[in-house]
Amino acid sequence: MKLHEYQAKTIFAEHGIAIPRGRVADTKEQARDIAKELGGRVVVKAQVLVGGRGKAGGVKVADTPAAALKHAGEILGMQIKDLPVRKVLVDEAAAIKTEIYFGITNDRSARKPVMIASASGGIDIEEVAAQTPEKIIREHVDPFLGLRDYQLRHIASMIDLPREHWAAFAKIAHGLYNVYKNTDATLAEINPLVITEANQLVALDGKLVVDDNALYKHPELETLRDSDEETPAETEARIHGLSYVALDGEIGCMVNGAGLAMATMDIIQLYGGRPANFLDVGGGAGAEKVAAALRIILRDSKVKALLINIFGGITRCDEVARGVLTALETVGARLPMVVRLVGTNEEEGRKLLADAHMLTATSLADAAQKVVAAAGGAR
Amino acid sequence: MKLHEYQAKTIFAEHGIAIPRGRVADTKEQARDIAKELGGRVVVKAQVLVGGRGKAGGVKVADTPAAALKHAGEILGMQIKDLPVRKVLVDEAAAIKTEIYFGITNDRSARKPVMIASASGGIDIEEVAAQTPEKIIREHVDPFLGLRDYQLRHIASMIDLPREHWAAFAKIAHGLYNVYKNTDATLAEINPLVITEANQLVALDGKLVVDDNALYKHPELETLRDSDEETPAETEARIHGLSYVALDGEIGCMVNGAGLAMATMDIIQLYGGRPANFLDVGGGAGAEKVAAALRIILRDSKVKALLINIFGGITRCDEVARGVLTALETVGARLPMVVRLVGTNEEEGRKLLADAHMLTATSLADAAQKVVAAAGGAR
């Protein structure tokens, strides 16, 4: 789960990391009032859960409350990568001397957290990593020992941080590591971490992504979830425990298992079709879950045909068939459907669907070819 | 550093461990008032930093506030193993169904904390360990992983704890492990941990010994030190950073280094004398420290002769000599002294002491024989 910048920075501040003064606003008038309260120059920042807001014009500096009102009005009307901006963060503007990058993430190969730091923060860190990898300092943390002071001295000296800032940097780094641990983060990042003209280290921007699997430990984080940032289909999928990602194609897919779902999308593409979504109903999915999945797919107006591919192991094919029938009663069968049921109770499942005017297939290749044809043929 | 029972139990309670209601009292009247406040039967317990208070009559049950007053008066007048009792703990008396032992200490061989549990708590656990070792359950904790729930289920099943108490036991055990970690304890012990007639698990008595080397991390614990429980000599030694233990003999020893100090005591004994103390002035001891050490030793009226044995490495022999002279100016040289100085600046040291009417020795054996003779000969 991704958190908004303002949420991440609030958590950072609770862990002793200096952040700019500021607050979040839903309306341009609120933004103006916050600017007035802060005094001086402010920066108005779109709060959306996608990158690239800067280049999209979602971050603007305002010298006066009136300018803050104007900028907030514009930004709150924007869409960034199809996501409408519903909140802006109004922060006091910092006088920046130096911009540093500092982040902590999981290194799956090393099976350890890794700290990543660079003297070249602020701009796209991935660009820096690609062009000048020697400017990126990596330091693993032993998960049993935790972060040790000498590691921070190593980083500080490698990014040529002036010595007067070492103590402040250590405090921020320990704070960020504690954020990472205490929230079960997969990414905790400060970019840029700035040295201000007043010689203070301040976390100007913050990103925090937490491990969905660990949310049960952190109920307070679950309340920060912004379902405004999900499409209604994503919200419904999450509530029903389905794994769903909308895509651009015209063939809807309902599959059990993530690997098989990807393989099903791949074979659709192989035969010239384009998948409209990834949807994994999971293991042992019952009729209700299947019905919800079908409703979610059929709500997408781009979908021209549907492929249901179930390999019954824990999942029973007859249960799946029942779910399909239930959903069709509600939403109506407006599209051609190809169904492939293999494994546990496949006969019963096929029998249930026999009267529902569906195309059936035995092999995956057969199913893919049929659904591509039904959607209008290979493009 | 050993803590009193009432201090240990307060820390236990802060970590979620159930303890009896109760408070500590300095006077018998306070004890009576506490008994009144608690209502019902109470137990009045001497607070001294030595074991065996029960057998010494330092723990008594009182049915009424008047009885509490009487018992407290008696106990506050006692000496237990030469230590005067200055405080009593007045706890509500528990109706005990079962007594369990549970403790956590360092296992130096395994280099890990070890939990020790027994269904036979309450009585002398060392006796149980010696007579029926199979009744003692040992379970190491991995210091990196910390205490895991399955270890507590293992202990609970091995001590035949009824299942209804497993959750409460796990809570207490986690609490005690956190006490152990958070105080850098070398021993954290609940004995007895009782199941009451009301079916509650309660820590009736508690012991906590913390690692002196880790006190710098826990300034709040340093304030719990009860210097009433030290002899004035011990307090002075601690303030001057000297390692000092009073013994029963007649030959005072001042040595640099604990191993050499022990070896010096051993050789005194070998030649028929008895050491009056262990005293290690430490490495690099200056004149002031040496003077303090000498004052501490000479305050002991049992001391009939003194052996100063210094092997100069970091410690400079001339500094030691100066300290001896300084101390003698204050306390006066009422006793025969044997001095052996070897190593760094030994010549200068010997010269300084040449006029102070001291016996000198070159070998350790020579020094020991001379001091034993000076103290009146071998016994």
Place this chain on the structure above:
Amino acid sequence: MSVLVDQHTRVMVQGITGREGLFHTRQMIAYGTQVVAGVTPGKGGEWADSVPVFDTCKLAVEATAANCALIFVPARFAADAMLEAADAGLPLIVCISEGVPVQDMMLVRPYLDKCGARLIGPNCPGLLTPGGAKVGIIPGHIASVGTVGVVARSGTLTYEVLHALKQAGLGTSTCVGIGGDPVNGTSFLDVLKLFEDDPLTEKVVLIGEIGGRDEEDAAAYIANNYGKPVAAFIAGQSAPAGKRMGHAGAIVEGGAGTASEKIAALKAAGVRVARHPEELPALLA
């Protein structure tokens, strides 16, 4: 000896009294697997069908000499279950449970390594040695006895491949479902080595997916004179970069770990790579 498990393997099921644990215990016993013990805290002394239940792994091992743990407990108890099995001395631990937090696994994995325990999973379908033993949830009837070693990250995709092999008349020596979590136990590489040393395995099928570098590491090993022919399929060729695909492992990390990179690495190592799962049997010919 087959790979990892056979008819002599003595399985201890952690979470045996749960819905999934009990269902699959029955399936395994029906398949002929020796399930000798179950563990459910607080239910020691009871029975799950014919299997005695214990409060702790240590007690189960002492009483039954179990030598393989199979874990079905809910995700929040899975880390503890793995550690307990390792502490009780089990040399092989198969964790079916899905949803174990990554930071938990970063503690569990090195501890298990230290104990000398091999972990399969978590979030995996387990092991199937047709004619020998089934330790996990892979449906037994979809594979027949044979000489193809199968190693895979995902569940139902694996079944699809076993099914396709059987349809084509090809049997399986052992199928190892290693799971797709970012931090797990046994890797593709580990299983390739086991197959290399296994006289009953003649050819190997590797079923990978996007994310991580496990397939690339396997390719590098195969390139260095691997002794047996390998065919592979990589799922996720049509997946957009950076979208989460249900498996925590199936995230394309910083441009690396894409399907095309994995396929290129495998092809360069001499592996025949299928365009879709049903092509695999033909590539083994």
Place this chain on the structure above:
Amino acid sequence: MSVLVDQHTRVMVQGITGREGLFHTRQMIAYGTQVVAGVTPGKGGEWADSVPVFDTCKLAVEATAANCALIFVPARFAADAMLEAADAGLPLIVCISEGVPVQDMMLVRPYLDKCGARLIGPNCPGLLTPGGAKVGIIPGHIASVGTVGVVARSGTLTYEVLHALKQAGLGTSTCVGIGGDPVNGTSFLDVLKLFEDDPLTEKVVLIGEIGGRDEEDAAAYIANNYGKPVAAFIAGQSAPAGKRMGHAGAIVEGGAGTASEKIAALKAAGVRVARHPEELPALLA
């Protein structure tokens, strides 16, 4: 090769700019030891006499190829210093600092083991190979070149023994002060093995004290056909049980670890045990 250190050893001193660190650095250099680097955070770029100072161990190792760390930092920084040295790849770490909390050492020791670093100490006088190198605080002039290997827990008592050997005309191959803390690095047993394999060591002196089981473990090893004659002294025969004797290690634990037990174990193993330190030279004859 002598044991552990010689004239080729390249020493990095952590805490070199402190009072003790600088004093002993000078002593070591005067003895002929190669002190190639110092580490004091925040003083990188400065010099301690002729020794360059670095901010971190990694930088020091990169610049100077140091292969032995010597630690003089205050106790509260000692754990970090040991971990840093191990992380920087130093294979030998000698920690003089005393007063390191036991629970810190319970984390440090296994981490160093994992890194493959050998630790001497903490709370120890370090190493002296007469005519080769001095890495620590043992006064150089009290020992001469020779064939007696000395291993000891305490500081000044060790000096006493070295002095007695020299007075008797006996030289030392290497003296290893292992320290007396409850959880430390190298044990008596480890050093006995090193001496066994060292052609320059002909006889061994072991200086133990009350507390722990290290001497008993050493005795068990010696009893099993140890190849060289061993003489020993155990301090603390007159110590009352349970009293703390300054060394954290010198606590008699639960009746075990007393001087008389240790002496009995050593005698049973064929070790000649001295009644006082100055008897040792005669026992080596």
